[in-house]
Amino acid sequence: MRQAALTSIVDNRVNKGLVIMADITAAFNTALKAHNAPPVTSHRYSIDRLDEFLKEAYSINARIADLTAYLRAIRPSYLSTAPAPRRPQRQNSADQKSTHDATQRHLSDTERASIDAEAKTVLRQLHAAVERISQTEQIRQDTASHIALRKRNQGGLGAIGRWAAGGAVTAKSAEEEEEEARQKMLNAHRESIV
Structure with missing residues (x-):
């Protein structure tokens, strides 16, 4: 029922x-x-518990969101082709003035150029930050791969020693396969973030 x-x-x-x-x-x-x-149990999300890679990624994402909100807010004024008013418009209340200024304010060519320059600067900074975390992640992946290879070959003669002991040359232990799977998952996750 x-x-x-x-x-x-x-x-x-x-x-x-x-x-x-x-x-x-x-x-x-x-x-x-x-x-x-x-x-x-309910899980409380805290950015403080994240590693530095994710903190930087969230910071970049927040800056992109701020830039997007700013550009959307000034878009009508920026794209307006109406000529500048000859004299300032009067407003009856402060509420109407703030709404009017935010959406219908006339921008001069120098103000538009300033907005362009600021947006380009922020975009360059964001691009540099994304490149920096991408390069850092690539270095981390290379280092993890190198460490895994050194661990695998540390037993004296490495692959030859494993083969002489009766193991296959390419066979990996369960621990090595688990670590490799963990690294692949972390790599895929971080690549999707970048």
Whole structure:
């Protein structure tokens, strides 16, 4: 009965174009408790617990978002081809003035050139920051690969020693394969960020 009611609610929402995910954490925790498993705890996201690569990536993303918001705010004034008013316009209230100034303020050619120069400077800085974290990540990947290779070959004669001991020349231990998989996942994650 309960399942049928839930199914009909979900079907109605899907038919109306609404897809809403219900919070079933409490029911899931009850099921976990029935199987003597620890409940799911809420995870508080904190940027302070991230590594330096992700902190820098979030910083770059925040600067891009700020630049985008600024450019969107001045876009109507920047693109306006209307001639400058001959005399200043009067406003009745401070509310109307701030709204009017933000969206309809006339920009001179020197102001537009200044905005262009500032935007170019910020874009160059952002590009340099992205290149810097990309290069840093490439160095980290190369170093991790070099360390893994040195660990693999440290047992005296390396691959020959493993072969002489009865192991295959290219066979990797479970620990080496696990570390390699971990590095591949980290590399893919960071490449998607860059």
